Amino acid sequence: MNPSASHGIRISGVSKVFAGLPRPAVDDVSLDIAPGEFMTFLGPSGSGKTTTLSMIAGFVPLTSGSICVDGKDISGLKPHKRDLGVVFQQYALFPHLTVAKNVAFPLQQRAVPKSEVQSRAADALTLVGLSDCADRLPRQLSGGQQQRVALARAVVYQPRALLMDEPLGALDKKLRDQLRKEIARMHRELGMTFLFVTHDQEEALTLSDRIAVFNNGKVEQVGTPTELYERPATLFVAQFLGESNVFTEDGDHGAIVVRPERLDLHAGPDSVPSGHQRRKAVITEVVYVGNHHRIGLRFDDGAEGSAMRLAGAALPAAPGETVIASWSQSHQTSVQGG
Ligand SMILES: Nc1ncnc2c1ncn2[C@@H]1O[C@H](COP(=O)(O)OP(=O)(O)OP(=O)(O)O)[C@@H](O)[C@H]1O
Ligand SMILES: [Mg+2]
Incomplete structure (x- = not known):
């Protein structure tokens, strides 16, 4: 050069x-x-x-x-x-x-x-x-x-x-x-x-x-x-670049964003790591996309989101069933807008 x-x-x-x-x-x-x-x-x-x-x-x-x-x-x-x-x-x-x-x-x-x-x-x-x-x-x-x-x-x-x-x-x-x-x-x-x-x-x-x-x-x-x-x-940036789970926060205008690959899914509360944030969700669909599954979620506040699992990994529940989605606080981002 x-x-x-x-x-x-x-x-x-x-x-x-x-x-x-x-x-x-x-x-x-x-x-x-x-x-x-x-x-x-x-x-x-x-x-x-x-x-x-x-x-x-x-x-x-x-x-x-x-x-x-x-x-x-x-x-x-x-x-x-x-x-x-x-x-x-x-x-x-x-x-x-x-x-x-x-x-x-x-x-x-x-x-x-x-x-x-x-x-x-x-x-x-x-x-x-x-x-x-x-x-x-x-x-x-x-x-x-x-x-x-x-x-x-x-x-x-x-x-x-x-x-x-x-x-x-x-x-x-x-x-x-x-x-x-x-x-x-x-x-x-x-x-x-x-x-x-x-x-x-x-x-x-x-x-x-x-x-x-x-x-x-x-x-x-x-x-x-x-x-x-x-x-x-x-x-806007969170939703324009890649997929996001968006959780609105009470009391202010901000929101929390968690990427699909950062969400863990559990059949019940017992397996949720202590200290993890958590939300109830219904699995809406499981779609095979090559090397991983995209798992559609509807959270208890009605918001749509998704998680990701490597193909072959066991799923905690089937479509239509309720799971607990959890994530480490270090994997969430506060964003403006929404
Ligand atoms: N010569 C022009 N006269 C009037 N309005 C214009 C002119 N050129 C662009 N605009 C307007 O300015 C705004 C920005 O246009 P611009 O072409 O910069 O967008 P862009 O981000 O390049 O979009 P795209 O991805 O469609 O190419 C639009 O609302 C467009 O209609
Ligand atoms: Mg242009």
Whole structure:
């Protein structure tokens, strides 16, 4: 890795108001992306991910706030002056240019010496595993291959960061998995700052150093995949990432979250470890999901939840029967909201 390839991005108090919308599309977002970090924006449709990425890229002007790269404010710069690579869901390749010429295009735009253009374009194609396709036209490639060309074209001029907005969104499951691994490898090899947008939690959890969870134009929580999963700060984050059992607490507005794999199930009170929290529940269903069973639960307050058991492990009761669900206090998380 080339250490000078890594640049930090700082987003400070950034908002975007579109005329006619009842609330800001992006609402006072502050976020630091460390040099070389793989940061993901995760959130439901309409939560402000694309708008935030577009403000960083320079396609959408900010209503307020600032965006800095390496400490310098870039908010006023035209997109091509920001030196950031961008890849969208639609590959947007030039249809009449060969793969090699598509990838060489940004270098020619930047007046890179002719002698260098060819070798750098070839290197970028090698990076995405497409050296054999240099002379083909985009329409002679599969969707996954076209998206690789778009990736090569976005990094060929060694931008300060690579921004990707749902780059796997148009691909089928198998290609998506393949290209996801390629993107992880590119990140390791380039050491470049990556910003990735998705609404797919599996993509976010497997690729990212850190994830920023967007909801209603705000960032609800920023953290490593483990932090978000083990210690969600809000009910929204707990329910958006993985499955949760949510227990509301008397007397305040908070809730307790316990992940399914942390719940023990008992036929009666005698086997509940002392010190464990407990709730009565009815087993609503037992579903086989490969290497484990998902056990649907309805708690005595009517809330639905679930537990997990490795396939083969004995269950304390059958569907329709009552069990006691218990958990260690160290495995519960207090969250805001709900
Ligand atoms: N050019 C625009 N004019 C008006 N409203 C817009 C514009 N672009 C986005 N919006 C609105 O801003 C909000 C955030 O949109 P954005 O595209 O950032 O969401 P997103 O998180 O990327 O969603 P998705 O997962 O569907 O791509 C939405 O309510 C959207 O309708
Ligand atoms: Mg979007």
